[in-house]
Amino acid sequence: MRAGKDVFGVIAEFETPRGLLHGAEAVRKAGYTEVDAHTPFPVHGLDRVLSIPGSKVPWLVLGGALFGGIGGLALQWWTAAIDYPIKIAGKPYLSLPAFVPVTFELTVLFSALAAVLGMLALNGLPRLYHPTFKHSTIHRATDDRFFLVIEARDPLYSSGETRALLESVGGRNIEEVEA
């Protein structure tokens, strides 16, 4: 660790998804846990290698759906039957069949809001700055290169050894970045 600067971790570049997957497998085998990958598209199978837990987004969506559905029905029931009841077309104040479309639409609307905002919140986005952006070729993570990051907070982390491991599994442009 260089004096006065905190280290975020070490980043290695791989040319193919296959190379990245093998690299990740080797790193995990060596016992590292604070590992992440940065890829232009989701590389399937990598989540299992890195033992990333399943997403919590579905639970947030369930919450959104319940809020939208119950709230939507309650809104219609309260406005049409309680706050200002008006007889329209001889229908009952609480016309459940007629309230289905709006209830459904509000369920979908709030579920979708929960899905998008929940996804962003769980990802900690928007966050316009991140230490990985200091790597010299990280801009290719949104183009055609695959990056493996081992963070310095990993108990096994040591500047030299971690770098050597990444080198031995085919990583290139290996750089240590500041936090």
Next chain:
Amino acid sequence: MASVSVPEASIPGEIVEDPRRRTTLVKGGLGFHDVTETICGVVEGKSPRGWWILFGLSLALVGLFVVCVGYLIWSGIGVWGLMIPVAWGWAIVNFVWWVGIGHAGTLISAILFLFRQKWRTGINRFAEAMTIFAVICALIFPTIHVGRIWLIWFTLPIPNWQFIWPNFRSPLLWDVFAVGTYFAVSLMFWYTGLIPDLATLRDRAKGKLAPVLYGIFALGWRGSMRHWMNYEKAYLILAGLSTPLVLSVHSIVSFDFAVSVVPGWHTTIFPPYFVAGAIYSGFAMVMTLAVIARRVYGVGNLITVDHFDNMNKIMLVTGMMVGYAYGMEFFVSWYSGSPYEGFIFRARATGPYAWAYWTMITCNVLVPQIFWLRSMRRSIPVMFVASILINVGMWFERFVIVASSLAQDYLPANWGYYRPTWVDVGTFLGTLGIFFTFFLLFLRFLPMVAMAEVKGVMPEADPHREPAREGRVS
């Protein structure tokens, strides 16, 4: 077990019609970086002259829209051709037409996603963009149709000085929620898909303003595997939500008609019939736009003839569904024994609006039959002309439904004939201008093909692919 011989494509890129083999979706031996270059090149390069010409024309139509709508708001909706008995005219026709066009975008982005149709990645981005712009145009019509548009907020459950609430039993109010939700969800779905591609543009952007703007809209996306996990789950859920949503939207639009007691409107076939027609016209619009964009921007390796072939098959199927619905309407009008129903359908085919009816039949039922032939499905001039004719036909379908049923209802003494005014025509052309202005700006500033998704379905993206067969990765 003996190995089964699988026919090889004799020409590279030729489609092999064998279900055991899949043709590659990206042609021309492009690698990941080539995909980025092809799509970002469109945004980063100079606009072709054709873009400026189309943009100028579209802006001129936007000007026409402003004039027509300004006049309408100033004078009242009497400046349209609406007159009793036909109190719904072009505005409602255009509303239904535009909403319908939007549906193909959601079908491609959501339903084909759930069915794992990987070819959708080539066309889903601009089909979704088309959805959003079409729904904007659609929302304009009911908004200006209310006459006193400064009171449009009465359609929302906002407390007001009269203490009265919207009537939630009315299909017109269901429309507000259905189309409003549809717009919001489509926008979120589109933006979610855009985030990784905006990050690509951010990482390549030069100059002062572009990196800042793309950077803000990319929200700091860095392609972390942990982020992709949440992202893919959210995307899947959005697709799952959009699928029933898109079916509900045009069903609810059809309730505007079907819940009434007007002959020719009061039918239970309307919801599925409207949804099939919506997808049909939407695919036609995607086709029209894709043929132009592909030619102008040279993205033929990403939007291939195979994509068009698939889309033409969907148009053939949905066109036949619509044709079936036309036939079934006639059958039910006879089978119901209702003299009013029977009369209105005979009047559609032989009465004062017969010209519109037969235009509709020709464009919607006869034209797509050419797609039985493989050579026609793969001929770009043929599909371009057909896609425009289909959208003309779908406009006439809504015109026939709206105008013919109202013009000759129960009381012959009240019969009339609907004619649009120049304001009707100008407003419709104006929304075409709004649509194309948005679409051209989208082509100019945003990636028209979903790069991250296209890369994900390329054979090189499979991490278990043998290195000997590794494609060209520059």
